[in-house]
Amino acid sequence: MAKSCKGLTMELVKCLNKTDCIKIEKRSYRDCLGEKSPSISSECVGLRETYFNCKRGQVDMRSRIHGNKGY
Template sequence: MPKYYEEKEPDNRPCAGIREDFRECLLRHDCVVKEGKLPSECLKEGHCKALQTSFFECKRSMLDNRSRFRGRKGY
């Protein structure tokens, strides 16, 4: 599901794949495009909830000491 673009330079930050998909989901959603709302307003309405949860879990796993051995969650 992650979208990797060849013309873009690779992002080496943690959770970069989920971050990019979450950003694209919000910016391309009808709530932002057609209604002209801010992405933060669309998040409050519950759009892109699955990607938001996955991004939160990935960021939270960076703080978990067990993830040093098991690896980060996400893709």
């Protein structure tokens, strides 16, 4: 269960590495994820939401019984 979001994490990091927020502005991942900047693509925003739902599923008791939906 702890590793069920690992694939999403790697995809999100790869996506963020391509953005101007990381490349040009040299900001941290947390700063770039926390705001709705135009320099972040809609693909990264979608991955962020999916990652959030995956992490939330790890603490939700209903989904813990059946396991996380996975990646």
